[in-house]
Amino acid sequence: MSVSGMSGYDHKTIEPRWQDRWQQQDAYRVGIDKSKPKYYVLDMFPYPSGVGLHVGHPKGYVATDIVARARRMMGHNVLRVMGWDSFGLPSERQAEREGTHPRDVTDRNVATFKGQLQRLGLSYDWSREIATSDVGYYKWTQWIFLKLFEKGLAYEADVPVNWCPALGTVLANEEVKDGVYIETGDPVERRSMRQWMLKITDYAESLLAGLDDLDWPEGVKEMQRHWIGRSEGASVKFSVQDSTDSVEVFTTRPDTLFGGTYLVLAPEHPLVTSVTTAKQADAVQAYCVEAANRSDRDRQSDAPDHTKTGVFTGSYAINPVNDEPIPIWVADYVLMGYGTGAIFACPAHDDRDFEFARQFGLPIIEVVAGGNVDEAAYTGPGPHVNSGFLDGLDEADAKRKIIDFLEANDAGTGTVNYRLRDWLFSRQRYWGEPMPIVHPELADGSRGAPRAVTESELPVTLPDLTDYRPTEDGAPPLARAAQWMHTIDPETGEALLRETNTMPQWAGSCWYYLRFISPNRDDVAWDPEDEAYWMPVDLYVGGAEHATLHLLYSRFWQHVLHDLGLVSTREPFQRLFNQGMVHATSFKDERGKYYYREEVKEAGDGFVNDAGEPLVTRREKMSKSRYNVVNPDDMCDQFGADSLRLYELFMSPLEDGGDWDNAGVLGMRRFLDRVWRLIMGDGTERDSGALTEAASSADVQRALHNAIRNVTEAVDTLKFNTAIADMIVFVNEATKAKAVSRNDMNRFLRILAPFAPHLAEELWQALGETNSIVAADWPEFDEAKLKSDTITIAVQVMGKLRGKIEVDADADKDTVLAAAKAEENVSRFLEGKTIRKEVFVPGRLVNFVAN
RNA sequence: GCCCGGAUGGUGAAACUGGUAGACACAAGGGACUUAAAAUCCCUCGGGGGAAACCCCGUGCGAGUUCGAUUCUCGCUCCGGGCACCA
Numbered sequence: 001m002s003v004s005g006m007s008g009y010d011h012k013t014i015e016p017r018w019q020d021r022w023q024q025q026d027a028y029r030v031g032i033d034k035s036k037p038k039y040y041v042l043d044m045f046p047y048p049s050g051v052g053l054h055v056g057h058p059k060g061y062v063a064t065d066i067v068a069r070a071r072r073m074m075g076h077n078v079l080r081v082m083g084w085d086s087f088g089l090p091s092e093r094q095a096e097r098e099g100t101h102p103r104d105v106t107d108r109n110v111a112t113f114k115g116q117l118q119r120l121g122l123s124y125d126w127s128r129e130i131a132t133s134d135v136g137y138y139k140w141t142q143w144i145f146l147k148l149f150e151k152g153l154a155y156e157a158d159v160p161v162n163w164c165p166a167l168g169t170v171l172a173n174e175e176v177k178d179g180v181y182i183e184t185g186d187p188v189e190r191r192s193m194r195q196w197m198l199k200i201t202d203y204a205e206s207l208l209a210g211l212d213d214l215d216w217p218e219g220v221k222e223m224q225r226h227w228i229g230r231s232e233g234a235s236v237k238f239s240v241q242d243s244t245d246s247v248e249v250f251t252t253r254p255d256t257l258f259g260g261t262y263l264v265l266a267p268e269h270p271l272v273t274s275v276t277t278a279k280q281a282d283a284v285q286a287y288c289v290e291a292a293n294r295s296d297r298d299r300q301s302d303a304p305d306h307t308k309t310g311v312f313t314g315s316y317a318i319n320p321v322n323d324e325p326i327p328i329w330v331a332d333y334v335l336m337g338y339g340t341g342a343i344f345a346c347p348a349h350d351d352r353d354f355e356f357a358r359q360f361g362l363p364i365i366e367v368v369a370g371g372n373v374d375e376a377a378y379t380g381p382g383p384h385v386n387s388g389f390l391d392g393l394d395e396a397d398a399k400r401k402i403i404d405f406l407e408a409n410d411a412g413t414g415t416v417n418y419r420l421r422d423w424l425f426s427r428q429r430y431w432g433e434p435m436p437i438v439h440p441e442l443a444d445g446s447r448g449a450p451r452a453v454t455e456s457e458l459p460v461t462l463p464d465l466t467d468y469r470p471t472e473d474g475a476p477p478l479a480r481a482a483q484w485m486h487t488i489d490p491e492t493g494e495a496l497l498r499e500t501n502t503m504p505q506w507a508g509s510c511w512y513y514l515r516f517i518s519p520n521r522d523d524v525a526w527d528p529e530d531e532a533y534w535m536p537v538d539l540y541v542g543g544a545e546h547a548t549l550h551l552l553y554s555r556f557w558q559h560v561l562h563d564l565g566l567v568s569t570r571e572p573f574q575r576l577f578n579q580g581m582v583h584a585t586s587f588k589d590e591r592g593k594y595y596y597r598e599e600v601k602e603a604g605d606g607f608v609n610d611a612g613e614p615l616v617t618r619r620e621k622m623s624k625s626r627y628n629v630v631n632p633d634d635m636c637d638q639f640g641a642d643s644l645r646l647y648e649l650f651m652s653p654l655e656d657g658g659d660w661d662n663a664g665v666l667g668m669r670r671f672l673d674r675v676w677r678l679i680m681g682d683g684t685e686r687d688s689g690a691l692t693e694a695a696s697s698a699d700v701q702r703a704l705h706n707a708i709r710n711v712t713e714a715v716d717t718l719k720f721n722t723a724i725a726d727m728i729v730f731v732n733e734a735t736k737a738k739a740v741s742r743n744d745m746n747r748f749l750r751i752l753a754p755f756a757p758h759l760a761e762e763l764w765q766a767l768g769e770t771n772s773i774v775a776a777d778w779p780e781f782d783e784a785k786l787k788s789d790t791i792t793i794a795v796q797v798m799g800k801l802r803g804k805i806e807v808d809a810d811a812d813k814d815t816v817l818a819a820a821k822a823e824e825n826v827s828r829f830l831e832g833k834t835i836r837k838e839v840f841v842p843g844r845l846v847n848f849v850a851n
Numbered sequence: 852g853c854c855c856g857g858a859u860g861g862u863g864a865a866a867c868u869g870g871u872a873g874a875c876a877c878a879a880g881g882g883a884c885u886u887a888a889a890a891u892c893c894c895u896c897g898g899g900g901g902a903a904a905c906c907c908c909g910u911g912c913g914a915g916u917u918c919g920a921u922u923c924u925c926g927c928u929c930c931g932g933g934c935a936c937c938a
Contacts, residue, residue, distance in 0.1 A: 022887085035866075138935085212916075218855085219854090219855050219856065219933085222854070222855065222933095223854085223855080223934080226854070226933085226934065227934085229937065231937080231938085233938080248938095249938080250937060250938065252937095252938065253938080264938090274882090306936090308936080309863090331936095332936090333936045333938095334937095334938075335937065335938090337935045337937085338938075339937075339938065340938095344938085345938085346938095350938070352936050352938075353938080355936090356936095402922090417937085417938090418937095419937050420874080424938080446915075473857080506938060544932075544933090545932095547933075548933085548934095551878095647876095650863090650864095650875085650876070651863060651864085651876090652864070653864085653865065656857090656864095656866090658863065659862080659863060660863095661863070661875050661877065662876095663876095663878070664863070664876070664877060665874095666877085667876050667877060668876085670876095670891095671876085671889090672889095673891090677891090680890075682890090714866095721863095721865085721875085722864095722865065722866095722874085724875080724876095725864095725865075725874065725875035725876075726874090726875085728875055729874080729875070732875090735892090738867045761904090792871080793871090794870075795871090796870085796873035796918085796919070798918075799870095799917090799918055799919040801871055804871070824904095825904085825905075837918060838918095839870085839918055839919075841870055843917090844870055844871080845870055845871065847870080847918055848918085848921065849918045851917095
């Protein structure tokens, strides 16, 4: 596959030339004239991994680049920036393997990424580049943490973590599966460790409410709503028989309390020991130990296929609605992390309770009519029965009445519960932000209560280390930096110990959109006036994989900052768009080994390897491990960045990923070659372009104005694939006509410029323009030019297409109907029939209903 | 299991609030130009029938609403993503 030899379009000289020129001219410097409207378009910034980019990554960047370039031409100040989410575990691991410092690894990876992005001609203002691992950046991450701490939203707590003894480190939930570390297979155990938590649960209601007005994909909003998981119900107090203890449970169905036949505590519930009778003590303890060894994740992930387990404590609780004693059980189908860690079970109307009751022979009492509770739990609607004063009521009324009853009898209240948990914010890792926290060093060498360092002590810089693994006793790696860890209070001289946990990778990405506003200021995190001008982000484009975590965490910080009066908007990202994942063909043999495209041969219908064994070909997500990545650098070499940019968006709608095909890039290259020839000719004597001073034909003009209209709309709707098709149609029309006016070509280059900036600039200058096309005005389309004198009307008989007629665009209904009836084929189908109905759709079709 | 998306030619895909299914591109085939090749330009390109005009069938499957359904409704199948004992 190669590009045309005769064409004068040589991307290898044009693209570097204009990239250099734009850089010299500072063409993408963000404007500061605040009288102009602003547009903040943001890409989810990447984690600079060691392997570099493949062609799937820049799809979103190209889309935002087109929006940015077009908006500049439309007269907006555009904030268009790029940075690096550069703290994180992979760099730390890579550094460990190479025996270098994570900072060096990071710098090298950033350089690779940046080089690849720059070749694509993306119009970032690189003077605003940031990296979360730079001291000048993380100083302000620490500053925000102080705000959270001061507001009581950061606290320490003992929580279970995934501890991997072999690696001597704590692992994230997503790194653990089936009790082992997914990468090495080393076993992971649960340990309770003191961890920093952020109280995101305080913002559950705020985060839920804020979603309504956001211009986000409905699916993402739904996922966040589900993640937050608001449920209304009641908290009910059950006193324990013959004891002063009482158990509090949360339920969304307080109306079924009369059907409560037992109570269940989570194995970790603090009352388990005190309610267990001496006779049951051994059994309960054995059960709890076993449950403790299974991680929360395991307990939950295999839940559906597992039969329920549990053990009776020996005691009874008193049901407050009827004073009946019901047994108290311990079972791991109740989770300590949700509600109160205890439930009352109503097996007749809850699937899980039903299964458990069946398993252990516990009674099942129907309290809502409508099902058959001997067969299965009934969760549908129906009148209450066997429920005393609730009998006959529907669910909503029964709930109201029972809550009134509970409140009147001091046995419970109506409450709201959330599925959302507090955010585990500390990591026992090196390559992250140190926490701006110190503890008094007590006489025995242990740590006292945490307190914040003063703002003037920021940044708390990350000390240099050579060994990044946690210490033998499980302390984070920063504990090795003894000199750094031991410090003194600058005012009192008190001995202090620095916090040795670092922040998770999410921290830096939580607020980077704010730092881009004033990236080079070291006196403030962001300038308040500039913040008020630029925020919120008008368009945020990135992968759907961040639907909950990153987007929820960022919103949380923004809400807190808004409550503190530090930012002007409550929501950070007004409009969100998820670009799709790019797929490519992969080749795999029976053993599951992958092959590169170059290693396989076509054979009949399929492909074989060198040994002639048939291979399975599949369309899979593009990734290094599947041997199906395409490097954007290769595409830039072969076809040029402009062709690559066009293909990224032409291949499919932005929200669908699409299947990569190098031949498609060639197709875009052919299109650009035709654009070149229209203006420059093919380099031979007999053809020196198609430009005329006279006006283009009506057909050519119609195609041009249609393209202008659709490209203009696409800047807003992001439907670039069809916009590009319309530009192609114009170029095909103009090529066929062999003549197009200089003026029209001038207009066309301006709508092409956001897509293929290098070629457009080259040809723009060839037309005699002296200012850069980057700063040219956006062309308007002329509605009148879109209309044609005649239109084609489809003619149907009984809903089937029988002919087409050509009529004047302004022909009235009677004229059109007459012409339709006269059409040869149509008249044949109408012959001998009576027309019962004439359907007339102006400008489109007529349909005769006849029999 | 639950929630959210999808399914259209050999391929990626178009089709605006129900109105000419397959724009545009890739691949394939044919032709022109050329000593030849590349490039370029032109033609064909959902399936079947027919010399042609045209006809029949066709948007995952099965029903329905309608003059008319890729589009709306109901019931399925398959694929992708998310959540998964959340009381």
